[in-house]
Amino acid sequence: MRLLGNIALDDKNFEKARFYFNLILEKNPENSYAIGRYARSYYFEKQYQKAKQLYRQALSGMAENHLNYPWYTLRQGEVALALGNVTHASEKLQTALAIGKEKQDTELLWEVYFALGRLFMKQAQLPQAIAAFHHAATNMENNRRKITIDELRIGYFEEGSAIYKHLAEAYFQRFQENRHAADLDSTVYFSSHTRGRSLHEAIQEQRAQTAFLQTSAEAAGFREMHKKVATTHYRLRLSFLDTVKTPDAVYTALETDRIDLLSQKLRALEAMPAVDSTKKNQKTDFFAMDSLQAILHKQQAALLLYHISNRQSFVSAISADTVLALPLRARADSVDAAMATLLNPFYSITSDNVDSLKFRADIAYGFYTSLLEPVLSTVNLPSNLIIVPDNHLAGLPFSLLLRRQPAMQAYGLEDSVECMDGFLLHDFVFSYSPSFSTLLRPRPEQKARRDMLVFADPANQSLYDLDAFKKSLRYQMSRKWFYDPLPSALDEAAALQQLGLDTEVLVRNAGTENALFEKYTDFRILHFATHGFIDSVFNEFSGVVLALDSDSTRDGLLMGFEFANLNLTQDLVTLGACESGSGRNTTGEGILGLPRIILTAGARSVLQTQWKIDDDFAGRLLPVFYDNYFNGKMNKAQALAVAKRSVVDMKDKHSHPFFWAAYTLYGDAQRNVPGWFERNMTTLIAVVLSFGIITLLSIAFIRNRRAHAKFRK
CATH class of the missing domain: 1.25.40.10 (Tetratricopeptide repeat domain)
Known part of the structure; x- marks a missing residue:
């Protein structure tokens, strides 16, 4: 008790x-x-x-x-x-x-x-x-x-x-x-x-911990429990094909095994000989203003560090040549209430109520006047802004804030165009960081030479009559472990293949865990156009859905603790599933979810979603984003902002912030991929050399013919 x-x-x-x-x-x-x-x-x-x-x-x-x-x-x-x-x-x-x-x-x-x-x-x-x-x-x-x-x-x-x-x-x-x-x-x-x-x-400790968990004798129990849990997941994902009901005891045992899996991990890491990073001089290690300002100078950006409480709220604004702290009128209780009113309708959206969705423009304007206007009225900020939010602001997309007072309190899908010119999306480029450390961390050399590995609709269902199946008893017994096909993800993948990048797409049954583990180190970007799932208690059990194969120890559920064991050097991991940026909002840390785990594992940044997304809209937005990034000489945050602006400018229902504000860039916004000429340099050199050789041969041929003609005369 x-x-x-x-x-x-x-x-x-x-x-x-x-x-x-x-x-x-x-x-x-x-x-x-x-x-x-x-x-x-x-x-x-x-x-x-x-x-x-x-x-x-x-x-x-x-x-x-x-x-x-x-x-x-x-x-x-x-x-x-x-x-x-x-x-x-x-x-x-x-x-x-x-x-x-x-x-x-x-x-x-x-x-x-x-x-x-x-x-x-x-x-x-x-x-x-x-x-x-x-x-x-x-x-x-x-x-x-x-x-x-x-x-x-x-x-x-x-x-x-x-x-x-x-x-x-x-x-x-x-x-x-x-x-x-x-x-x-x-x-x-x-x-x-x-x-x-x-x-x-x-x-600081991720690389050493990963190696220890994968190879040490002390972590053998963790590895065995991992296989046991994965095998149970595998069985449950196939249970919709069984004619026998899965016993409740299996689900109960799974929950126990999951807790035991985390316990085994903790026990193993307790036995790991490691340097305690908290013993370092934290003032120089955790925070170095000169290094941070050098990074901001390189990115032509400013950083806004928000501090919200009921006692005293303020914002620290840092740019290449300025550091200041300004008081804010906002208080934690009022911010929490406004956040709920503004964003809860987006979080609770369903296909049944989407037409009645309202965007509270008055609150979006109120956030602008209380959070950003005090800074803008004091100092000139560059257009690139890195937001380090307080816990009370976690999940707020600043791009949907309004710079001008709206004519109406709330806007629906059809009339949101009336206020769209006032979105901060048009004035600033936003990215988000959980702390200074993600900006200051040293980066290993990017060794990947290929551009993008895409997982599109990696599901195993090949049912001809899906509607009929969903009415069956087997579906009712196991629907938690059944994932609907995502046909729009295939269209999205096809559009990505048309960008002229070195892209490999794994669709449906090809998109397995084993395929990921075999290939991921070869690519600069990992893109998951698949289902996701959130565990609000243990973020280690949040993840993305991949396909099953014959290996019963691979459950096709790439969970947080498995992401943590990858040595990621990727420039970007795109989590295209719904609500992929969700997790437990923890004081002192922020949102604990997949994006945090992926940054810890070594990735530079994560493109995440804050709420449920429209699959067709993703197929329109993301190819434009990647084209901007690879071929438009933009950094990641700029590429995303320009892609969003192109959608808003179309002035249809997708101008509503529900569609585009869900996508936020978390981590390092810098450009870390070669441009079009760099990527195609080998081909260009080959073309130039071929053209040169052909030209020389042509000149030689012409001269030879002239010489023969002169000789005949």
């Missing part, structure tokens, strides 16, 4: 958490641990009086040497602080601090110092608050260094990132007061620490 209650508490399912802890209390009403966790659920819900009563009950009669005594004393101080009782809060926090120092308990100390920092901020004692937050960060990082596995660091830093948010806000407040450059640098530095931390460390 304790474990289930803590899982529910971490998931912010407070009613469910209290249910489990109440089961413990029914058996033992004086269980101080359950009482304390019960109180914690009320604290998170801001029911501070209930939390106060329960913490008092938990501490009643508890000895000072009890394990929970300093923790519940700390929690009493936090509750008092939330209720505005500064004196009582200070007393409790100082008591907890003394115990933490005596025991040298870094886990306790970072939380106490963090609470003290918030107390000092409430008392307008800024220097003391900054000092306390620094102590909290030092103790938190000391604890975090003991954790060497990316998956565990993510969960740990989800709470610890709040320290850096408060530190960034404290330095920003001091910068507003004195305009010192050092405070500006600290504002940007600590704000950058609130996102992508584990991604940064995972990038």
